[in-house]
Amino acid sequence: MTLKYPLWQNQYLQAMVETRSELLKCKISAAGQVVSLRLRQLASTTDDYEEQIALASALKSLKVLKER
Numbered sequence: 001m002t003l004k005y006p007l008w009q010n011q012y013l014q015a016m017v018e019t020r021s022e023l024l025k026c027k028i029s030a031a032g033q034v035v036s037l038r039l040r041q042l043a044s045t046t047d048d049y050e051e052q053i054a055l056a057s058a059l060k061s062l063k064v065l066k067e068r
Contacts, residue, residue, distance in 0.1 A: 004051075005038075008034045012061075014027050
């Protein structure tokens, strides 16, 4: 599978598909950190608007997953 944004999508997808509860919290945290870091990197640019939208969506999904 080819990822459009491999800098952060790999960790995000690992968290989203994790089924073992003992690993889920750690993977959500790691994914959240890498997604947040990338958002901060893109904050000062108008480039990559599509990626910024994808990042915001990923953060929302991780929040929902964490609350379950």
